[in-house]
Amino acid sequence: MLNSLLNRFAVDSGPVVHITPGILTTFHGFVITNSMLYAWICSTLIVVVLIWVAHSITTRPKGGFIQIIEVGVEFITNLIDSSIGDRKKALKYAPMFLTFFFFIAFSNLLGLLPGVGEAFTLHGSPVFRAFTADLNGTLAAAVVAMFYVQYYAVRESGFRKHIRHYFNGSLKSPITILLGLFEILGEFIRVISLALRLFLNVAIGEIIIAVFAYLGKIAAPLTSLPFVFLELFVGVLQAYIFTMLIIMYLAVAIKHDHEEDTLDHESVPESIQLQEQHG
């Protein structure tokens, strides 16, 4: 009797989950996947909504959705300011980081809407899929982010000085060159770790929701609800962490050169000569 009761509320086989994106159509040999389709929809929506917010913003805050966007913009700008330590530069770099923050946050949140996932299927693959739940998408985001970090660092300090900051110390010693090569390898590892972190957090969140909705059977909305709320939190948190990490990488790439500059101005031999003259 207990067994039959258990069978009504729990099942022994797993739910259907996709980790790879599904191919919807091909357009002149160019493959269109479900995550790409949803990314286009999301980015169009984000552009429209943010342009509307930019037009309807007022000096005196009216509250509501506009103020949430305002708080996010202010928060990320302050974050860049405190990391780089220069308000002017922070305002210069803010658009790129804000784009990443809002795109990832909105993609994560819109990916949790009902209808996204296994609800509608075409040729056995879901029509909509969250852009960040696809490793290709997050890898592209990470590559673009790190490319921009390198571009800003080169523009800030020049190509030679930027390459030189990886090799910290005398160039004659082989240890400096070995450590510098490891630092450059670290840049590529950063790309992979950024992509994997975002992808795994979102994809595994979806899997967990699917598993708990499947286990619940009749009470599926009840059992998966806590995990949906968890994913709402994780979605915004991951957008913040992605932005925070690329800000850190940019701050490190810029700050190293600054310290070397101050060392060059106060070179040691001059100060010794001054001391000799005074003494």
Added chain:
Amino acid sequence: MLYLADTVNLTVVGKGIIMGFGMLGPAIGIGLIGAAYMNAVGRNPEVSKYLGQILVIIAIIELMALLVFASIFIIK
């Protein structure tokens, strides 16, 4: 014992071992971070504003736990 080996699906056992031991490290690591953060806040309440940095470090460690979770889907 032979009878047991015939009926028990060893893939499930392997997945269980992976989840158990793989989650052990990240769990201890995140626990240590939380303990250190609470300790620091207890000594000096002003450092509670660094919660954002703590979340970033937790996210770096969480990646290891997520890799473990992802690897159980690879085992067939």
